[in-house]
Amino acid sequence: MTISSSIIQLPDTGSGGPAQPLTVEGRVVHGDERGRTLGFPTANLALDRLGIADGVWAGVASWTTADGVPHSRAAAISVGRRPTYYGGTGIRLLEAFLLDFTGDLYDKQLVVSLQQRIRPQRRFANSDELVQQLQGDVAATRAWAAQNHRHPGDVRRGRFGPVNRKKPSPADYAHMQERRRVNRENRVRDAVAVLAPNEVTHDRIAELSGIPLNYLRWAYSDSLALLAVGCDAGAPS
Numbered sequence: 001m002t003i004s005s006s007i008i009q010l011p012d013t014g015s016g017g018p019a020q021p022l023t024v025e026g027r028v029v030h031g032d033e034r035g036r037t038l039g040f041p042t043a044n045l046a047l048d049r050l051g052i053a054d055g056v057w058a059g060v061a062s063w064t065t066a067d068g069v070p071h072s073r074a075a076a077i078s079v080g081r082r083p084t085y086y087g088g089t090g091i092r093l094l095e096a097f098l099l100d101f102t103g104d105l106y107d108k109q110l111v112v113s114l115q116q117r118i119r120p121q122r123r124f125a126n127s128d129e130l131v132q133q134l135q136g137d138v139a140a141t142r143a144w145a146a147q148n149h150r151h152p153g154d155v156r157r158g159r160f161g162p163v164n165r166k167k168p169s170p171a172d173y174a175h176m177q178e179r180r181r182v183n184r185e186n187r188v189r190d191a192v193a194v195l196a197p198n199e200v201t202h203d204r205i206a207e208l209s210g211i212p213l214n215y216l217r218w219a220y221s222d223s224l225a226l227l228a229v230g231c232d233a234g235a236p237s
């Protein structure tokens with residue numbers, strides 16, 4: 001495994017959330033693929049030589065796709081040796097569980113900023129206890145993100161609607177709608193890909209993709225329609 005990560009900002013050691021977040025950049029490497037089984041797949045950066053304390057944070061993971069489009073997601077981030085499985089002898093990894101994301105980031109260059117420390121690393125008695133804690137970490141991250149993180153391109157909303165929003169032309173509007181549709185379709189396809197065919201339901205896809213259940217029920221009449229998206233090999237990814 002190549003050690004390709006680097007710290008690009010130093011941590012503020014004050015209490016609470018750091019004024020200047022610790023930021024790590026690196027190429028996403030393979031872990032043990034256990035995260036998927038636990039229901040928390042992570043994008044992993046190798047950290048062996050970097051002096052970051054172990055712990056769990058809420059923060060943001062950002063990357064750019066081949067077409068130059070920037071993306072970011074709020075993430076629950078773990079720095080440590082996975083003591084539940086390896087005691088003190090595991091390799092040190094930064095693992096980011098991206099909220100509302102189901103794609104593949106292997107080999108992508110990822111920038112991860114650690115913004116709000118949640119807790120220290122712990123050794124759990126078993127996977128069930130770890131998963132229970134991860135659910136709590138994700139809830140804490142979601143609460144942090146609701147206050148602090150927006151996706152690029154999000155419209156900032158004031159009390160009376162969008163702020164500083166120019167009215168799009170009909171052509172722009174149609175383009176935006178199409179991009180949204182394609183984005184949702186990709187998220188459905190990603191979600192279908194991690195499920196067995198008999199597990200594909202509107203509820204499971206909504207849970208995995210973050211797409212509202214009402215939209216899924218409106219756009220896809222039944223499980224067969226959802227499965228058909230997963231089989232559409234020619235569609236853009």
Ligand SMILES: Cc1cc2nc3c(=O)[nH]c(=O)nc-3n(C[C@H](O)[C@H](O)[C@H](O)COP(=O)(O)O)c2cc1C
Pocket residue numbers: 031032033034035036038040042044056076077078081082083084085095096097120121122123124130134137
């Ligand atoms: C938010 C978050 C917090 C974590 N906290 C711990 C922890 O306290 N103790 C631990 O042993 N592993 C912790 N992990 C790491 C998991 O053990 C690891 O993601 C899981 O075993 C999957 O590893 P893999 O990517 O190598 O398959 C955490 C992971 C995440 C995403």
